[in-house]
Amino acid sequence: MGLARCHVCGMSCESDGTDASARRCGRCGAPLHGVRGDRMGASWALLLAALICYVPANVMPVMYTQLLGRGSENTILQGVAEFWRSGSYGIALVIFVASVAVPCTKFMSLGLLLIGAQYKTPWKRRERAVLYRLVEVVGYWSMLDVLVVAVVAALVKFRALGDVEPRVGILFFGAVVILTMLSAMQFDPRLTWCGDDR
Amino acid sequence: MTTSTLPSLVICEHCDSVYHRAPLTRGQRARCALCGASLYRHSRASPETILALSIASAIVFLIANVYPVVEISLQGMANGATLWQAVLAMASGEAAPIAVPVALCVIIVPGLQIGLLGWISAYATAGRPAPGGIGIMRFLALLRPWSMIEVCVVGILVSIIKLWSLAHVSPGEGMWAVGALMVLLPLIAGRDLRVLWETFDARPSEPSSAP
Numbered sequence: 001m002g003l004a005r006c007h008v009c010g011m012s013c014e015s016d017g018t019d020a021s022a023r024r025c026g027r028c029g030a031p032l033h034g035v036r037g038d039r040m041g042a043s044w045a046l047l048l049a050a051l052i053c054y055v056p057a058n059v060m061p062v063m064y065t066q067l068l069g070r071g072s073e074n075t076i077l078q079g080v081a082e083f084w085r086s087g088s089y090g091i092a093l094v095i096f097v098a099s100v101a102v103p104c105t106k107f108m109s110l111g112l113l114l115i116g117a118q119y120k121t122p123w124k125r126r127e128r129a130v131l132y133r134l135v136e137v138v139g140y141w142s143m144l145d146v147l148v149v150a151v152v153a154a155l156v157k158f159r160a161l162g163d164v165e166p167r168v169g170i171l172f173f174g175a176v177v178i179l180t181m182l183s184a185m186q187f188d189p190r191l192t193w194c195g196d197d198r
Numbered sequence: 199m200t201t202s203t204l205p206s207l208v209i210c211e212h213c214d215s216v217y218h219r220a221p222l223t224r225g226q227r228a229r230c231a232l233c234g235a236s237l238y239r240h241s242r243a244s245p246e247t248i249l250a251l252s253i254a255s256a257i258v259f260l261i262a263n264v265y266p267v268v269e270i271s272l273q274g275m276a277n278g279a280t281l282w283q284a285v286l287a288m289a290s291g292e293a294a295p296i297a298v299p300v301a302l303c304v305i306i307v308p309g310l311q312i313g314l315l316g317w318i319s320a321y322a323t324a325g326r327p328a329p330g331g332i333g334i335m336r337f338l339a340l341l342r343p344w345s346m347i348e349v350c351v352v353g354i355l356v357s358i359i360k361l362w363s364l365a366h367v368s369p370g371e372g373m374w375a376v377g378a379l380m381v382l383l384p385l386i387a388g389r390d391l392r393v394l395w396e397t398f399d400a401r402p403s404e405p406s407s408a409p
Contacts, residue, residue, distance in 0.1 A: 005210075005211060010390075015200070026203035028335065095356065129235065143346050151284045153284070154286070155277060157277055166288050167291070168292040171294075193214065
């Protein structure tokens with residue numbers, strides 16, 4: 001294993017030393033590693049933490065709205081339902097995909113990738129590789145809901161006439177997005193290709 | 199122990215397959231035969247292009263920060279929200295810590311990317327490696343996943359539709375700037391910064407770039 005790709009700058013590097021821990025990229029000086037099987041525990045832990053945060057993120061209100069004297073607190077799903085009832089099906093779908101479908105798919109995908117890597121199974125390797133890239137590309141779109149609450153809360157500041165405030169649910173939801181992104185970063189996609197071919 | 203660099207080889211980031219780098223023509227992309235991941239693209243961008251786009255992004259970024267992205271009027275009262283006000287609106291109450299990642303994703307990280315890419319590409323245009331360049335390039339690689347301008351654009355649009363039935367809402371001047379930034383930033387701060395990395399290649403003083 002003298003040949004390795006630098007994960008920072010992408011340069012192909014060849015080392016002739018035996019001390020694997022001291023190998024560094026010849027261009028940028030970042031440490032070179034083989035497949036990072038040792039990061040799987042961290043990836044699992046972050047995924048689990050995200051899963052735990054997902055419960056309060058859905059149960060607790062994300063936004064408090066007060067308009068013309070009437071105040072109400074909304075959870076994420078209530079927000080989606082409100083759009084759906086008012087006939088904005090497209091927007092309801094966008095928010096549903098970004099804040100429910102994407103996080104749930106991400107939990108399952110990362111779980112599947114981690115289990116596959118753990119058992120070094122040859123099962124559907126190419127598809128699992130595509131799945132990882134999908135998680136990377138789609139993952140951060142879940143931040144959408146947090147940004148919507150931020151913009152709406154900044155806009156609706158009319159004192160007695162109308163006011164919108166963020167509620168604690170959005171904090172947990174943001175934590176879910178960040179933790180799943182960190183979990184995906186800890187997972188080394190090369191693990192998918194470890195083990196025998198059949 | 200020595201480490202030598204082999205620029206003629208490409209190793210797939212996602213499965214460690216090794217390939218010889220072949221020249222590509224415009225619009226082509228090399229893919230890994232084993233896992234299907236993108237290896238590299240024909241790069242159109244020269245350091246000069248990146249510098250020009252960084253300057254354009256910097257101007258647009260400034261506008262996006264100063265002018266309101268959405269404006270609203272309700273029963274004769276008018277209000278506008280800038281990106282900073284959106285961050286501050288999150289900073290109060292029980293969910294306050296969420297303001298930090300929001301500020302990072304839509305303001306601080308994109309701002310750093312633009313400034314640092316401008317610095318690197320300005321030196322690269324002059325044919326010199328930028329001071330502190332390697333550290334900056336490593337920092338840029340760390341920043342990339344946390345830049346969320348495109349999510350911000352969709353977030354602003356959803357907010358407009360959300361308030362549509364309650365009040366008169368319209369996109370502000372800043373909205374167009376954020377939209378332009380959504381197009382410009384991926385062009386310079388994408389995955390493949392090879393053109394800029396190459397300015398750090400083949401330095402005679404580098405002890406570890408033996409044949």
